[in-house]
Each structure stands twice: as structure tokens, then as C-alpha cells.
Amino acid sequence: MTAMKTLGSWCTLGMLSCAFYLPLAVSFQRVTIPAELKSVIAKVAVNATSCSVTCGLGFKLEEMCEITPAGERRNCTMRRSPCLTTWGCGLLHFTVPVGKPFNFSCLSSDTVEFVSRAYTYTWRLAPGLITMNDVLFVPFKNPGFVVQFSPTRESDAGTYRCDVRMLKTFRVIKRVYFGVRVIRKDFVDLNFQKSLTHEQQLAANEVEGIKGNNTSTEVQQHFWQRKSFYTSLVGIGSGVIGVVLLRVALRSLQKTLRRSDAETQPEF
Incomplete structure (x- = not known):
């Protein structure tokens, strides 16, 4: 009783002090969770994508699962739901x-x-x-x-x-x-080159010239690469043909020598 009287006297000094001390004197009763709620299975979204748009109305994909009282997930499905962002x-x-x-x-x-x-x-x-x-x-x-x-x-x-x-x-x-x-098509000419000044046209031509030179250089490089490839291919083919002809010539020469030797040998 003495503590409550003291608290009441403090409250008479100002509303701020009363608002600060009164909640301290209130006691909360213990909340009992019913047995029926302990076995309830809740279906909640356990995962979701970001909204499909950055403003206005969009959609998102949510993974919905049943959560058991033990915290297990089961019967999960995907759901498409609307979402709102900045209007x-x-x-x-x-x-x-x-x-x-x-x-x-x-x-x-x-x-x-x-x-x-x-x-x-x-x-x-x-x-x-x-x-x-x-x-x-x-x-x-x-x-x-x-x-x-x-x-x-x-x-x-x-x-x-x-x-x-x-x-x-x-x-x-x-x-x-x-x-x-x-x-209007007959009133507005959308030709970009015609709208340029003389200096802008010169600058554009220089840029196009650089691009053209680069393109021609690349074309020349491809041409010479192809030409060297074909040249090497022709050289390899010529070498193979030369080897084959040389072997044929050597065999014919060997046969001719054998025949001449057989004819010159004396008969007994």
C-alpha cells in the first residue's frame, strides 16, 4: 500500500511520469495454449521470387508448404500470386x-x-x-x-x-x-546524314573510314590466310604425287635391269 501511494503521488507531479511508471505496476497473466492448436497444420509460403515488375502490379511465384507442429514441411506446391511495388x-x-x-x-x-x-x-x-x-x-x-x-x-x-x-x-x-x-512521312525526313553539319559529316566520314579500313584489313587477313592454306595444301599434294611417281619409276628401273642381266648371262 505504501508503494502504491508513493506511485500515486509521483503521478500527480506530471502525466509523463505517470505514463512511465504505471505499466511497471501491471502484472500479466500466464497464457495457456489450447491442446487443439498444438496439433494444427499451417500452410505458409516458405519461399518466393521477387516481383516481376519494378513498378505497379506484377506477380511472383511462391512455394506453399504445410508446416507440422514438429516443423516439418510437406505437400509443397508452387503458386502464382499478384504483388505490388511502387505505384x-x-x-x-x-x-x-x-x-x-x-x-x-x-x-x-x-x-x-x-x-x-x-x-x-x-x-x-x-x-x-x-x-x-x-x-x-x-x-x-x-x-x-x-x-x-x-x-x-x-x-x-x-x-x-x-x-x-x-x-x-x-x-x-x-x-x-x-x-x-x-x-508525317512527307513532312519529316529521318535521314540522319542530311541533318549533320559539314564538320559532323567529316567526323562521321573519318569514323566510317576507320571502320572501313579495319574491315578491309580483316578481309585481307582472311584472304591471305585462305591463300596460304590452299598453297600449303597444293604443296603437300604435289609432294605426295612426286613420291608416288618416284617409287613407280624406281620399280620399273629395277625390272628393266633384271631383264638385261638375265639376257646377258651365258648359257651352259
Whole structure:
């Protein structure tokens, strides 16, 4: 009782002292785990891969196993489950010629099959601009997660913003910007050499000359290597043929000498 009165007097001095000392006076009761829980087998993920994407919605592979009360693993299976990373994916740039079919998607191709129905997609557009300033965007009607142009027109140029939201909480889990530039084939010449200055053309020609010299040197080296190979092959063949002819000539000479010796010997 004396200790509790002393503690109460300390609490009257300030709320901070009371908050510090009161938990020390509380005693916790011993928790008893029921016998039924001791025999429960839990199924948990014992191993998992990293998320397939660096932003937004992706998937990972998990190894699910049953854990016995003794800590043993059994009946392990692999499961593919969605995963969330940083919701902001930044800006992607595209340059598309007029008249060419083109499309882009909020979701990666490997996540479309098992996550597309659980989310909703909101599109906005900044016409004719490549920007990430959200003030410049206006609503863009597109119900799905894919925007498709067939064919692409000049009026389709701009930045498209896609927000992926969860249907249950309506929380944004991914935001990505698509900057689309549309060029006319008869208005823009994409010939890189024509756009260079005189000095840049000289420098480019020097680089091409060095590359050409290296290429010609390599070609010459290959040529001389092949030529030396064929020359050595011809020399070896000629040597073999010469040896064969020499042996044939020696045998014929031996036969001729034997015949002459047989004819010159006296008869008895």
C-alpha cells in the first residue's frame, strides 16, 4: 500500500511520469495454449521470387508448404500470386508514323490473365503535349487497359495517363504516362546524314573510314590466310604425287635391269 501511494503521488507531479511508471505496476497473466492448436497444420509460403515488375502490379511465384507442429514441411506446391511495388511508373515515349497501327497497355502481358478483372482503369489525356503535369490533363474515354489506334492520326499525339485502381478500395496502385509523337512521312525526313553539319559529316566520314579500313584489313587477313592454306595444301599434294611417281619409276628401273642381266648371262 505504501508503494502504491508513493506511485500515486509521483503521478500527480506530471502525466509523463505517470505514463512511465504505471505499466511497471501491471502484472500479466500466464497464457495457456489450447491442446487443439498444438496439433494444427499451417500452410505458409516458405519461399518466393521477387516481383516481376519494378513498378505497379506484377506477380511472383511462391512455394506453399504445410508446416507440422514438429516443423516439418510437406505437400509443397508452387503458386502464382499478384504483388505490388511502387505505384508511379513514370513516362514512356513513343514515335509513330501517320497511318501505322499502334497500341499501348496499362498492364504488362504476363499480368493480364489473372489481374485484369480485379481492377479498374481511368484514362486522361494532355492533347499535343509530352508532359507529366497533371493540371494539363483532361478525361479520356477508354474503358479497358489498352488504347489502340488503327490507323494513327496526327490528332492522336499527346500524353496519355493511366491510373489502375483496385475495385474494392478504389486505391491507385499504378500510374503510367505514355507520350505519343505522331510524325508525317512527307513532312519529316529521318535521314540522319542530311541533318549533320559539314564538320559532323567529316567526323562521321573519318569514323566510317576507320571502320572501313579495319574491315578491309580483316578481309585481307582472311584472304591471305585462305591463300596460304590452299598453297600449303597444293604443296603437300604435289609432294605426295612426286613420291608416288618416284617409287613407280624406281620399280620399273629395277625390272628393266633384271631383264638385261638375265639376257646377258651365258648359257651352259
